[in-house]
Amino acid sequence: MAATKRRQKFMAVSGLKMKDFAASFDLQILNRGNDYEEAVLSITDVNRPGLQFLGFYDYFDPRRLQVIGKAEVMYLKGLTGAERKKAFDDLFLYDIPALVIARDLDCFPECLESAQEHERTLLRTPETTVDFTAHTIEFLNRKLAPCIGRHGVLMDVYGEGVMLTGDSGIGKSETAIELIMRGHRLVADDSVDIQRVSNQLIGTSPEMIRHYIELRGIGVIDVRQLFGMRAIKVESQIDLVVQLEQWDNNKFYDRLGIEDHYTEILDLQVPCVTIPVRPGRNLANIVEVAAMNNRHRRFGFNAAEELARRVDERANLGISKKN
Structure with missing residues (x-):
């Protein structure tokens, strides 16, 4: 159990380099700071320094990207040149990753002068402040999301993200091929990169092996080339984990499904089912049913609980008739 916990321990991305972020958003560089090549964005939040221009720096986190828009510019226009210079000097005294001017607004001479003196990065974007802030937070949530790699196969089955796990050679890839031939889509084979974005788990394939499946006896095949674009998907939310294992006659397997099982x-917590494997069992059929049943449970319908309720009602009715 302790070993399993260690394997599942995840690592957060240390940060996104400022130069890479600026390139992704095609930001105009007004002044390149001395740390432009090495500065990183390590948190997903951004800040509009309106309160800071008023001199309030309590609870100010300099790790956040700073963004000013029309509201801040209109306030700064009402200040004298000396007051604006001091406002920007106070801000640039902090080791901020960069200051971004939205809406392609003109840069105050005092702002550029202060950025050069303190060697801070100054950028500009044509996007509105609201749009740029929203896009930045969404982008950073993805880039800085905690991530982990897991051995398995990830499929999109009836819109459900199903990850097949189990020992090597248990039949995960063979099951995936049969599911693909039935119209379902492959996300990743052999290795699944998983990111936690908010309260969702998003799985994708490492770039090097994307769209490839290894079949023992045949070798490596390119699913996109053989089956077309309909057979692949770049990423998927992970809704269900299906654990494949060799059938053990001495082990009890759940036959009703009243209890919910999860893996972390x-x-x-992700819903998890264990499917014993032995000759004659059609795993693709079972995985399809597991995916549909998991969706029904998420929408509030549990067939096992419904059956138990009917049995209880019949038993109570029999007791009432005897009395």
């Missing part, structure tokens, strides 16, 4: 990935 990146500190989130």
Whole structure:
């Protein structure tokens, strides 16, 4: 158990380099700071320094990207040149990753002068402040999300993200091929990169092996080339984990499914079912049913609980008739 916990321990991305972020958003560089090549964005939040221009720096986190828009510019226009210079000097005294001017607004001479003196990065974007802030937070949530790699196969089955796990050679890839031939889509084979974005687990394939499946006896095949674009998907939310294992006659397997079982990935609980494998069992059929049943449970319908309720009602009715 302790070993399993260690394997599942995840690592957060240390940060996104400021130069890479600026390139992704095609930001105009007004002044390149001395740390432009090495500065990183390590948190997903951004800040509009309106209160800071008023001199309030309590609870100010300099790790956040700073963004000013029309509201801040209109306030700064009402200040004298000396007051604006002091406002920007006070801000640039902190080791901020960069200051971004939205809406392609003109840069105050005092702002550029202060950025050059303190060697801070100054950028500009044509996007509105609201749009840029929203896009930045969404982008950073993805880039800085905690991540982990897991051995398995990830499929999109009836819109459900199903991750097949189990020992090597148990039949995960063979099951995936049959599911693909039935119209379902492959996300990743052999290795699944999993990110926790908010309270969702998003799985994708490492770039090097994306769209490839290894079949023992045949070798490596390119699913996209053989089956077309309909057979692949770049990423999927992980809704269900299906654990494949060799059939053990001495082990009890759940036949009713009243109890819900979960596995923990990146500190989130994911529904999990264990499917015993032996000759004659059609795993693709079972996985399809497991995916549909998991969706029904998520929408509030549990067939096992419904059956138990009917049995209880019949038993109570029999007792009432005897009395």
